[in-house]
Amino acid sequence: LSDANAVALGASFGAELAMTGVVTEVAVTETQPDLRALRWGVGSGRRRTTATVTLELRLLDCTNGAVVRAATIKREQQSQSSSSADAPDRVERGAFSGTPLGIAAREAVAAAVHLLDEERVARTSVRVARIEAGDVWLDAGRARGLAPGQRLVVMRPEVVTLDPAD
Secondary structure, three states, rough: OOHHHHHHHHOOOOOOEEEEEEEEEEEEEEEEOOOOHHHOOOOOOOEEEEEEEEEEEEEEEEEOOOEEEEEEEEEEEEEEEEOHHHHOOOOOOOOOOOOOOHHHOOOOHHHHHHHHHHHHHHHHHOOEEEEEEEEEOOOOOOHHHHOOOOOOOOOOOOOOOOOOOO
16 A cells, blocks of 8 residues: 555544554574583573564655655564474464464564554644633644634543552
């Protein structure tokens, strides 16, 4: 999906942002134990599996097509096992999410969602800059999607009080 098509599709649904991206790396590497070192009592004798997932992402503004943010997200997950019999070539249905590759993929997607959410919060968070003679001045304007006469909801930060006895 091209950036232009993603922006057009997002705009048709009334979205402010669209995200495009590509998976640039999916790798699983295995490191076998050094049997010579094991003879001398050095090392664990365990095989290490490292799974890597890398995403290249672009966050696009659906109003003008501008690239708001570009990011590379890379996640790795490691596991150890005592023999190759512990890691079947085929993963049973539903078990993929528990493999190193499944965990790395889930973490990469979660990071992409977090990136999108960070931008959404940055775009929607507005602070009161000044109050003067009944007028309220905000630190945002047309560039952030506000218009004269628009009604806004005012929220105050929640104060959390912790019981020191806990």
